[in-house]
Every structure is written in structure tokens, then in C-alpha cells.
Amino acid sequence: MTGRNGGADLAPPAPFDPVVILVRPQLAENIGTTARAMANGGLFHLRLVAPRDGWPQPRAWYASSGADRILEEATVFETVDDAIADLHRVFATCPRPRHIIKPVMTARGAAAELRATSSRKLKSGILFGPERAGLDNEDMARADTLIRYPLNPRFMSLNLAQAVLVMAYEWYLTEDTVPEQYLMTNETHVATKGEVENFMTHLLRDLDECGFLHHEQKRPGMIRNLRHLFARGEITEQELRTLHGVVSELSRARKIRHTK
């Protein structure tokens, strides 16, 4: 089967990456959107326990936005015990556990644990319950650890794919090295301090020529303010060229007016 996007070029699955296990999922669309969310976070192994409407279901492919390979390689089990038999570590997502004695982790904590388990070459899985009722007590007794997302306690309702996305996103972040902030410069580069100073010299010369800085007492403060402004964020070489042009053109216009 092929979804409407014809199948995305997904990375080959790593054998010890976590398995997403949908327990008694009801809607095929949700299996498809789950595959999409898994692909977003680089997860590939999908298992289905007793899907209500059987498997495969074309509607899952339509909803997966091209995460076809995940659906094609999904495996089906009759019981949770069958689905986890080869795993070493099992997590269960559960928004409101009651009467349970069990370690509970945040999504972030669990993601770090899943990554550590994978790097020890142990197989792990995450159980997600059916849409309406969630996992039952028997399902949760199979898990080593519960995962509880930190979310608004007055509004915890997440759909299945949203719940999978949060775990997939946290899983992806455990190996991500993008800094929390950087300047995207594309084809150009961040200017050196010397290049910025060249521009300041150009600007101040032209401002002196037009008399903008004529007030001797205010002059040092005004220059300092301009320096502060241009030091506030990184400036690129390309932007400096534009600024040089802006100053030159404004000066030229003034000079032409002046000579007329």
C-alpha cells in the first residue's frame, strides 16, 4: 500500500530503538497519524495489539502523510504479553494512574532512559492505550515504569497521535545537538568587529558632514547610543553592505539637493 505522498525516505530503523505499541487501537486513522508522529521523531518500530478493525487498513496509509514504511513493517499481536515478550524494558503512558505503585517518569526523563537502554543494546517499548479508555490496570501491571506528561492538569486530553508525538519529539531531542539559539545567515557570514567599525566610521563621517552630530556636548552620548544599537545583535557582512549603501545613498541625495 502507498499513501498519498508516495512514501517518505525514512532512515533505516535501528534495532534497539524503542517500539511504539498501540494497545487495542480503535481508529485506523489514528494508527496512520501515529506513524506520522513516529517518523517526525525518528521512531520506526510499530506494534499493534488487537486493533479493533483488523489490519491492514487503507485509511491508516491515507493518514500517515507518507510514513508508509512504518505501517508496512508494523506487526500485530493478540495480547500485550505477546507484544512485549522480547522486550527488556516496558513503559506505559498513563495520564491519571490510580491505586498503582510504580515508578513514574516525565516524557523527558523516560526519553533519556529509553536512549540509555538502547545504547546498552536492550529492547524497550512504550504502551499507548486505546483512544477512549486508555490502558487498563492489567496492561499497566506489565510495565516497569509509567510515563506521565507534564501538561495542564485541567486539560490533559491528548489524542493518540499527539501523545505519540510528545514521546517521539523527546526521543529525538536526546540526540539532538542544535544549540537553543543561533543566527541563521544562509549564504553570508557574521561580520567581524572590524567590519562593523568600518561601517561606524562611514556613518559617523557622513553624519558629521550633514551636521547631525554638531552638538558638542551631546555628540559622545549619541555616538555611544548608535554603537549600542549596532552591537545588540550579530550583523552579517551582507547587512553591512546594505547599510553602507543606505548611508551613501542618503548622503548622495543630500549632496545633490545641496548643490542644486
Add this chain to the structure above:
Amino acid sequence: MTGRNGGADLAPPAPFDPVVILVRPQLAENIGTTARAMANGGLFHLRLVAPRDGWPQPRAWYASSGADRILEEATVFETVDDAIADLHRVFATCPRPRHIIKPVMTARGAAAELRATSSRKLKSGILFGPERAGLDNEDMARADTLIRYPLNPRFMSLNLAQAVLVMAYEWYLTEDTVPEQYLMTNETHVATKGEVENFMTHLLRDLDECGFLHHEQKRPGMIRNLRHLFARGEITEQELRTLHGVVSELSRARKIRHTK
């Protein structure tokens, strides 16, 4: 208008919490699922720029799972400039920016910045583009900073509500204090070391009686292994009572068999 869940009890909105701005959204369902994702993360201010099918739209209420108040208080603007006029800081989500010179933050970095902006009593907003095409170059030129989610570069396709959920989740986490792991004990308590030792004494006495520990050379190692097992995770008082019962019952059965 009231959604199918009759309206959830959402917390009152804080005036400087970030505004979610949907730019030219196409489907009313996506406006509803956006409101749901906002409620998950405790975000409340929603603005719509030129929604394709007009506003309000009942389908948004059906899709919001009870996040009605967010939809009822949503405001509509004709242009991005109108929608951001009262804001101090504007972020734009953008999976693949090109030919742009702009600071870029991860969702996590941006969430911290949004929280800091809010605590300085400055108003901030996050622009999300239309479903098909995303934000255009003119929209992005209005933003101070771009947000780029760390996600699988081979599969970045997120639907609108998924994109909003990631930001809402990160926003919620900036103030969340739940530890990454803890033992949920509900009605019972973690047992003290003395209580665990009482059980060990009970177990070893019964094991001695039945002869399990009769091998003098192996005895200390076997006892140590049992101690290691029971020290691996926290045990609750309730579980210790169960274990006492298990050991007593097994011993009694053996004694009865023995006397028969």
C-alpha cells in the same frame, strides 16, 4: 457555542502569556485542534489572521474537545501587522527557512525566552503559517526570531495542531517542577530500611527452616543476592505486607504437608 464536552474548566488567562497567531488558517477543524493543543500546555490567547472560511465556524468547536473558552475569546485580524501591533516580541515557526538572516531558536529555547518575556510584562506572540504552504517571506520579515523544531530532517511534516502542541508543551515545561522520576505510591508509603530488614529476617528464618540455605559455603552469597534484589527499587509498606503473607503462606503449606 459549546463543544461536545461542554467546555472545560480552563484557568484564567494571564495577560502576558504568549499569543498563538494562526496566519491564514484554512480548515476550521485545525483551529479547533489548535485550541485543544493550547489548552494542553496552558496557553489561552488565540488570534486568527484572515481565516479562509471566516469566523466563527462550528466545526472548530467540535474539534476542540472542550477548549471552548479559547475559541470564544479568539480575535480576528485582516493582516499580520494588525495582529502583532500591540506585541513586543514576535516569533515565527518555520521548518525550512531560506535566504533569511534571523536568529533561530529551538522550541525549548524559544519557550524559555517567551517565559522570560512574559515575566518582564512584555507581550509576545508566535506565528504559525497556513496548513499547505506555511508562512511566506513577508510574514517572516515581521518576526524577531524564528523557531525551528529539532525533528527528523527526513520527515518534518507536522500538522498545525501538532506544531502548536510542541510549543505549548515546551511552554508548560518552563514552569513545571515534577521530578523526572519518582515512585508513585498512592495510599501507601515507601518502606523504611528497618521494615525491609524485618521482612528479610522473616524470609531467611523460613528459608532456614525449609533447608533452602543449608549449603554453608553458598549461604552468605545467596543471602547477599536476595538483599541486592530487594534493594534494587523502593518497596512500599503495602508490598512488604504482601511479601510477609506470601512467605508465611508458603511456609504454612509446607509445614502442613510435612505433618501429614
